[in-house]
Amino acid sequence: MSSNSVNGVKRNQAYYLETVIFKVDDELFHLPSHIFINNSQLFGTTFSLEPGPGVQPDGQCDEQPFELAGVTKEDFELFLKVIYPLKFPADYSDFTQSSWLKVINIATMWDFLSIREFAIKQIPLESIASIDKIIFGEQYGVIEWFYRGMLEILGRKSVLEVEEAEKIPLSMVLRIQKARERILSSFTFISEKALEKVIREHFGNEVGLDGGHKTKAQVAPIGQEHAAAA
Numbered sequence: 001m002s003s004n005s006v007n008g009v010k011r012n013q014a015y016y017l018e019t020v021i022f023k024v025d026d027e028l029f030h031l032p033s034h035i036f037i038n039n040s041q042l043f044g045t046t047f048s049l050e051p052g053p054g055v056q057p058d059g060q061c062d063e064q065p066f067e068l069a070g071v072t073k074e075d076f077e078l079f080l081k082v083i084y085p086l087k088f089p090a091d092y093s094d095f096t097q098s099s100w101l102k103v104i105n106i107a108t109m110w111d112f113l114s115i116r117e118f119a120i121k122q123i124p125l126e127s128i129a130s131i132d133k134i135i136f137g138e139q140y141g142v143i144e145w146f147y148r149g150m151l152e153i154l155g156r157k158s159v160l161e162v163e164e165a166e167k168i169p170l171s172m173v174l175r176i177q178k179a180r181e182r183i184l185s186s187f188t189f190i191s192e193k194a195l196e197k198v199i200r201e202h203f204g205n206e207v208g209l210d211g212g213h214k215t216k217a218q219v220a221p222i223g224q225e226h227a228a229a230a
Contacts, residue, residue, distance in 0.1 A: 020047075023065035025073040033059075035084050042111040071106055079106045083115055097123055104140050131164040134172075150199045154179055155190060175202055 004011055020033040036043035051057045059066030068076065081090070082103055100122045107116035120142055128136065128145065130152040137146025153160070153176060165173045179202040183190060 020059035021062060021065045022059065022076075023067045024071060024076045027073045028062055028065055029076070029080070031080070031084060039083065039114060040111045070109060075102045075106060078102050079115075082119065083112070092122065095122070097127060101136065101140070104142075108140055131160075131167055135167060146203070147196075147199060150176075150179075150203060151192065151195055154183060154195050154198065155192075178202065 004013075017032045017034060019030055020036070022029045022031065033047060037047050038044070056064060058064055071079075078095075078099055079102070081092070081095075085091075100119050103119040104116055106112070107119060120140075125133070125145070125148060128149075130149050133145045133149025134153065135149075136142065137144070137149055153164075159180070160173060160176060179198050182198050182202070183194065186194075
């Protein structure tokens, strides 16, 4: 802003808000920029970049919006319902497991860490099938999901069902089978401690059980031009 006051009237430092216009697919979204800057290091860094001399920054008008890549307008709306609800208290009664997974995906991709953690907590562990715990845990880097899924799969008497095996790569199916063989050959009593040992041996590097934190939904560029500038 060029000035902190107009005609002697001060602009409140906390609640005189700047806005940004985003373009997602074929729609424009006009939003307070602080919810992106304050909650995402990625957006904070991007919006802190100074445009070149005489260059109008994207997002200041409908004709030159800030284009967001890697997300659909429907998923972006879901995300906005979490980070910028239009009524208080926020109502998520219509959110499904799929809805929250989409929020987690965007929050991970754009580095909204607190939103990611909030969304993860909205999905009860018992509502996720064992094999899906493994799939989602690896995809989104949620260690607890992956670990619990493996505990359930390896701790039961039955082998993978055909429907379960079809949902994961063959290499993962073979590794699960190898882990089951290790359990059956090495332990007379299958405790959670024994299962944890096998999980760490066979799957420790999947989502950070070896001390790291890996996810297929890595922090991603928010737009091609803006990523290049950053």
